[in-house]
Structure formats: structure tokens, C-alpha cells
Amino acid sequence: MGTMDDDELVPLGEGPVATVLAGMDEATGEAFALKVYPGRVDRRVRGELDKELSALNSLSELGTVLIPAEAKELPDGRFGVRMELCTQSLADLVRTFGPLSLQDVLSLGEALATTLAAAHQAGVVHGGMTPGNVLFRASGAPVLADFGLALRQAFPGDSEVGFLAPETITDGVLDERTDLYGLGALLYFALTGRSPAREEPGETVDELTLRVLSGPVPPIDRPGLPSGLAPLVTSLLARDPGARPIDATLVATRLGATPGTAATPRPLGAPILDFGPEHARSRRKGKTWLITGIAAGVVVLAAAAVLVLRNRPSELNVPPASGAPVTSGPTTTAKPVRIELANPVDHGDYVELSWSGTDSTLHYAVIVAGMDLPRKTRYVEGATTSKIEVERGRQYCFVVQATDGLQPYESESKGIRGARCVR
Numbered sequence: 001m002g003t004m005d006d007d008e009l010v011p012l013g014e015g016p017v018a019t020v021l022a023g024m025d026e027a028t029g030e031a032f033a034l035k036v037y038p039g040r041v042d043r044r045v046r047g048e049l050d051k052e053l054s055a056l057n058s059l060s061e062l063g064t065v066l067i068p069a070e071a072k073e074l075p076d077g078r079f080g081v082r083m084e085l086c087t088q089s090l091a092d093l094v095r096t097f098g099p100l101s102l103q104d105v106l107s108l109g110e111a112l113a114t115t116l117a118a119a120h121q122a123g124v125v126h127g128g129m130t131p132g133n134v135l136f137r138a139s140g141a142p143v144l145a146d147f148g149l150a151l152r153q154a155f156p157g158d159s160e161v162g163f164l165a166p167e168t169i170t171d172g173v174l175d176e177r178t179d180l181y182g183l184g185a186l187l188y189f190a191l192t193g194r195s196p197a198r199e200e201p202g203e204t205v206d207e208l209t210l211r212v213l214s215g216p217v218p219p220i221d222r223p224g225l226p227s228g229l230a231p232l233v234t235s236l237l238a239r240d241p242g243a244r245p246i247d248a249t250l251v252a253t254r255l256g257a258t259p260g261t262a263a264t265p266r267p268l269g270a271p272i273l274d275f276g277p278e279h280a281r282s283r284r285k286g287k288t289w290l291i292t293g294i295a296a297g298v299v300v301l302a303a304a305a306v307l308v309l310r311n312r313p314s315e316l317n318v319p320p321a322s323g324a325p326v327t328s329g330p331t332t333t334a335k336p337v338r339i340e341l342a343n344p345v346d347h348g349d350y351v352e353l354s355w356s357g358t359d360s361t362l363h364y365a366v367i368v369a370g371m372d373l374p375r376k377t378r379y380v381e382g383a384t385t386s387k388i389e390v391e392r393g394r395q396y397c398f399v400v401q402a403t404d405g406l407q408p409y410e411s412e413s414k415g416i417r418g419a420r421c422v423r
Contacts, residue, residue, distance in 0.1 A: 129182020162195030184236025
């Protein structure tokens with residue numbers, strides 16, 4: 001799973017149960033996320049988890065399930081799950097930009113319903129359909145994270161009441177029907193910016209829970225909804241599990257057949273991010289800051305997921321650099337740093353990249369964007385060349401990111417095989 005030293009990992013966030021960290025794989029140079037649970041798992045939980053992971057691995061070709069790469073006990077006794085780094089969630093996106101466009105709601109909803117249908121057929125229940133578990137790759141493509149009941153039941157925590165099915169609240173039920181309720185709650189959230197419970201300021205959890213169990217779901221107060229969308233969401237949020245759609249396949253079919261409108265592009269944000277332990281040793285400072293910079297770049301790009309939920313075949317999106325410093329320390333005047341990426345040399349099954357930077361202390365990472373492939377990040381330390389394996393005939397775009405420990409920088413994007421690299 002790679003090294004677990006504090007110097008190698010930077011915190012991304014705290015959930016109700018687990019801590020999420022980001023790091024770089026020493027062998028591959030690719031960024032990863034590590035979800036750390038607060039204790040050990042026994043043999044029974046481990047067996048259930050292995051069954052779930054085996055079933056999820058059968059869904060790898062689907063591309064919309066965030067499948068853990070490894071799960072094991074860490075040296076300090078806690079349990080860790082390593083996975084692809086996706087730092088932007090639906091919760092972040094809606095909090096920053098508001099409700100999604102109707103087309104993006106339909107695209108996202110169809111993707112999530114299709115994912116649930118495949119998982120349910122494989123025998124896996126999600127059990128935690130919340131906006132924080134809908135993540136976006138750097139391309140903007142959505143993935144559903146945190147599948148399964150083994151770890152969720154081994155490490156119970158406070159759940160988001162507004163996204164829980166009534167039977168989950170009252171009896172602890174987690175099954176395919178509660179996943180459908182969660183899907184309805186996610187669609188409601190994407191359309192309105194609020195959960196179906198419509199939490200009020202100052203409201204206690206008990207008051208909210210009582211309202212979820214007894215009150216009707218407020219209607220979706222959004223004009224111009226396509227015919228059939230509001231009734232579908234309402235049926236998913238039915239208090240009676242038997243009144244919900246029969247399965248996720250039916251929901252995906254209905255969402256796919258619902259007419260939508262063209263997505264309206266939204267401006268990119270410029271989030272200021274503060275990551276990393278202050279006590280990290282100086283010999284690792286460059287690497288820690290580069291991990292932070294890459295995470296920031298992913299956030300900035302994924303915040304514009306409305307632009308790329310349905311990728312145009314003639315274009316490849318490349319992560320833009322954030323103009324904001326990623327440190328919370330005293331303001332430092334940025335040096336005039338430039339990175340010049342030479343034209344990639346295409347050898348068919350690999351590409352040679354070379355670049356130059358105006359600062360000799362820079363630490364570099366190469367972002368590789370292949371058409372219809374997840375973006376990859378390769379950390380190359382202080383090197384100014386890299387050989388990247390590629391698939392013959394597929395279009396690619398490349399960009400070099402760097403950090404001097406103060407803020408991230410990046411080169412212009414360069415493509416091969418006629419790829420149009422948009423920023």
C-alpha cells in the first residue's frame with residue numbers, strides 16, 4: 001500500500017467515521033486516496049468485505065464505481081482502504097455552484113442508477129447514498145464511492161438523516177430499496193440544492209428525524225422540469241418501500257428516456273485549499289506540496305463537472321492550475337515561474353515528454369489525459385523528462401504541473417494525434 005509515514009500523506013477531510021488522506025505511490029508516481037478507519041476489523045468483517053470487493057471488481061468495466069485498490073490493516077492497527085484520488089464530491093459541487101443543470105441531473109442520475117443496477121445484480125448494496133459519496137474524476141466523470149455494508153456496519157457513525165430511508169432510521173434496514181430512496185434523495189439534492197428533509201437552521205436531529213418520518217417530501221420547487229422527472233423522484237422517495245420503482249434498471253431507463261435541455265456552462269472556481277501537516281520534514285516538503293497542488297487541480301477541474309459529464313469526442317479537458325496559494329501561512333509574493341512543455345514525441349505505444357522550468361527547485365508531476373480514460377498523475381520529482389505509455393490510436397493530452405512549496409504552476413497543454421486540449 002506504499003509508505004504510511006505522516007510525511008507522505010496529507011489530509012483531505014474527516015468523515016463521520018473515517019479520515020481521508022492523499023498521497024503519491026512511490027512506484028508508479030500516481031496519486032491515491034487512503035481512507036483510514038479508527039480500529040481493526042475481525043475475521044468475519046474481513047470475510048464480508050472480501051466478498052464485496054470481489055463483486056465490485058466484476059464491475060470495473062462500468063467505470064462508475066470507485067473500486068478500492070487495496071484494503072488492509074495499517075502498522076498502527078487501524079484499517080485502511082486505498083483507492084483512486086477523486087477530491088470533488090456532489091456536495092462540494094452544489095455547495096459551490098448551486099443546483100445542477102437539468103441535463104446534468106439526468107446524465108448523473110442515469111449514471112448512478114445504472115451503477116446501482118449493476119451492483120445490485122452483483123449482490124452488493126451501497127448503503128450510504130449521500131452527496132459526499134458521489135465523486136468526480138478529474139475529467140468530470142462521476143463515480144459512486146463507499147459501496148458495501150461490511151465496513152459501514154463495523155464502524156457505524158452519524159448518518160445524514162436527510163438522505164436516509166424511513167425504514168433505515170426506524171429499523172436499520174439497508175437494502176436495494178433503501179438505495180433507491182437514496183438515489184431519489186440525490187436527484188432531489190441535485191435539482192434543488194437541498195435534501196428532501198429540507199433542514200432548517202437551528203433544527204435538532206430529533207426534530208429533523210421526526211419530520212422525515214411523518215411529514216411529506218416538499219415538492220421540487222424548480223420551473224421547467226421535464227415531464228415525468230418530478231413524479232419519478234417522488235416515487236423514489238416514497239415512505240413505503242413497496243411503492244418505490246421495482247429496481248434501479250427501471251429508473252435508469254426512465255431517466256435515459258426523459259428529455260432534457262442543453263447544459264449551461266458554469267465558471268470555474270478558485271478554491272483556496274489548506275492541506276498538509278506543519279511538522280513535515282523539509283526533505284519531503286516539495287513532494288507534500290505537489291500532492292496538495294495536484295489535489296487542488298483536481299478540485300478546480302471537477303467543480304466544472306457540468307461541462308464534462310458527457311465528454312465531447314473532439315475535445316479533451318486538461319486540469320487548469322489554481323491561481324490561489326495553497327497555504328494558510330503569510331502571503332508570499334509568487335516568483336515569476338514558467339514551465340515550457342515541448343511538443344510530445346509520439347512513438348506509438350509510448351510518448352516522450354520533455355520540459356523546462358525557470359526555477360531549479362521545482363518538483364514536477366505529469367497529468368496524462370487519454371480520450372475516454374481516467375486521468376493519471378505521474379510524480380517525477382525534479383526530472384524534466386518522462387516516458388509515458390499510451391494506447392496506439394487513442395488521442396491524448398499532457399500537462400506538466402509543478403510546485404515550489406508555495407503554490408502550484410503548470411505548463412500549456414500539448415496533445416497528440418489531433419487531440420484538442422481544452423483548458
